[in-house]
Amino acid sequence: MSNWLSNKGKWVAVAAVVVAGGLWWHFHQADAPAGGSGGAAAASDAAASRQVKPALSVQVVSPQSAQWPANLTANGSIAAWQEAIIGSELSGLRVATVLVNVGDRVKRGQSLATLQSDAVVADANTARANLAEAQALLVEAKSNADRSRNLRGSGAISAQEAQRDLTAEQTAQARMESLKARLAADELRLRQTNVVAPDDGVISARTATVGSLAQAGQELFRLIRQGRLEWRAELPSSDLVRIKPGMPAWATPPGGSPVQGTVRMVAPTVDAATRNGLVYVDLPASAVDAGARAGMFANGRFETGQSAGLTLPQSAVLLRDGFSYVFTVNEQGLVSQVKVQVGRRQGDRIEVTQGLKADARVVASGVGFLTDGDTVRVVKGQS
Incomplete structure (x- = not known):
C-alpha cells in the first residue's frame, strides 16, 4: 500500500511540471507577432531605429x-589741391572790417577784409594836388621855352637865357612825371587796403580780426583754390608701376560715402624708410558733400583693369x-x-x-x- 502511494506522488509531480511548461509556452507565443519569431522582430526594430533621415x-x-574689376587698395590723406595764403601788403594799418568766415565760398577779386585807409587817402590827395601844381608849372615852363627857341636865332635874347628856359621846361616835365608815379603808388596802396581773393575757392582758415594791426606778409586768410581736394594715397613701390594718370580711383572718407576721382600723377620719388610712394588723385567738388575734408585720413582703391x-x-x-x-x-x-x-x-x-x-x-x-x-x-x- 505504501509503495502505491509513493508512485502516485511521483506521477502527480511530473504532471504539474508538464502543465507549467505548457502555460509558459502559451503566454510567450501570444506575445510574439504573427508570422515571425520574437528574435526576428527585435532585429527589425533595431534596424529601423538606425535609419538616418535628411537633416535639411x-x-x-x-x-x-x-x-x-582688378583693384588695388590704399590709404592716404585728403588735402587741398593748392592752398593760397592771403595777407596784407601794407604795414601799420589796422583791420577795419572782416567780410568772410571759414567755409565761405568766394570768387576771384571778392573783398575779404578792409584796412583803415584814412592816411592812405590823405597821401593820395596830396599827390594829386602836387601833380596839378607841377602840370601848371610845366605849362609855364614850356611857354617860356617855346619863346626862347623862336627868339634864339634873332639875337633878342642871349644864349644863356634861352638855355635856362629850356632847362626849366625839362625840370618841370621831370617833376610832373615823378608826381604821377607818386600818385600811382598812393592809389595802389589805397587799393591794397581792400584785401581780395586771388582765385575762386573756399576759405579754410581765418586769423584776421577787426582792430588788429596788419603787417606786410602776415597771414590773414587761407584759401583752398577752386575748392579742389586731392587724395594722396600711399602704395608700395611694387604697385606704383600699375598706376597710370587718368585711371579711376575711389576714396572713402571716415563716415562718408565713396568718392570717385581721377589719378593726376604718381610721385617721382619713393619714401626711403617705408618704400611707399604717393599717388595724387583729383577729387570732384562733390567730395565735400560726401564728407571729405582736408586733413582727413581715407582708405580707397584703384581700378587697374578687369580679371x-x-x-x-x-x-x-x-x-x-x-x-x-x-x-x-x-x-x-x-x-x-x-x-x-x-x-x-x-x-x-x-x-x-x-x-x-x-x-x-x-x-x-x-x-x-x-x-x-x-x-x-x-x-x-x-x-
Missing part, C-alpha cells in the same frame, strides 16, 4: 565665372574660426565641408580664388546649420 532641404548652386574669377553668393560661404568654408553636395545628398580662399566682393557675390572646382555643387544658403557629413535633400533652385 537645400538649394545648390555652381560657381559662376565673371569679369570683375576673371569664380563667384558664389555670399550666403554660400561660411566664416568659421577665421577661415572660409563652403559645403558641397554629392549625388547621394551627402554634404562635405570644403575650405576655400575668398577674394573680391561685389554686391551679393564673393570671389572664390582657391579650393573649389568650377563644376562643384554648393549649398546656396543656410550653411550655418550644416556640419561635415550631414545628409540633405536637394530641392529645385539655381544650378
